[in-house]
Amino acid sequence: xxxxxxxxxxxxxxxxxxxxxxxxxxxxxxxAAVVAKARGVPExxxxxxxxxxxxxxxxxxxxxxxVERHWLLGQPVGDWAATFHPEPDETADDIIRAYxxxxxxxxxxxxxxxxxxxPGPRPGGRxxxxxxxxxxxxxxxxxxxxxxxxxxxxxxxxxxxxxx
Numbered sequence: 001x002x003x004x005x006x007x008x009x010x011x012x013x014x015x016x017x018x019x020x021x022x023x024x025x026x027x028x029x030x031x032a033a034v035v036a037k038a039r040g041v042p043e044x045x046x047x048x049x050x051x052x053x054x055x056x057x058x059x060x061x062x063x064x065x066x067v068e069r070h071w072l073l074g075q076p077v078g079d080w081a082a083t084f085h086p087e088p089d090e091t092a093d094d095i096i097r098a099y100x101x102x103x104x105x106x107x108x109x110x111x112x113x114x115x116x117x118x119p120g121p122r123p124g125g126r127x128x129x130x131x132x133x134x135x136x137x138x139x140x141x142x143x144x145x146x147x148x149x150x151x152x153x154x155x156x157x158x159x160x161x162x163x164x
Contacts, residue, residue, distance in 0.1 A: 076125030
């Protein structure tokens with residue numbers, strides 16, 4: 001693919017003054033960065049591994065969908081490694097749409113929780129103490145940020161696109 005012009009990086013998000021506003025704002029910012037990296041990449045580049053581990057753009061989005069379903073919607077995940085592999089019949093649009101729908105449902109869960117110190121949703125299939133919503137949001141920011149960085153590198157390897 002021909003190199004793409006470098007885009008200006010976007011600044012961190014403006015958020016409300018409260019802790020929940022800040023955490024939710026940064027999570028939304030990272031989610032949007034992941035989608036931006038995967039959107040518009042033609043097949044088969046979007047699902048072609050860019051590194052020896054097999055990591056690919058659509059696999060990252062699919063994995064993050066399962067992460068949000070697990071931590072915010074309480075859905076169990078039987079095989080985390082499998083979440084990184086898009087099925088042959090799944091299109092980029094399907095995977096991105098599922099991520100956006102899942103994050104919208106997750107945002108509803110976040111908005112409905114009045115206290116960050118209160119237990120968050122029970123992660124799918126887990127027993128024992130439930131982490132606080134504060135911990136859950138911080139973990140989602142860490143996980144999404146980590147994979148957003150992977151997506152940055154993969155996209156640059158595909159077509160030279162950089163920036164958020």
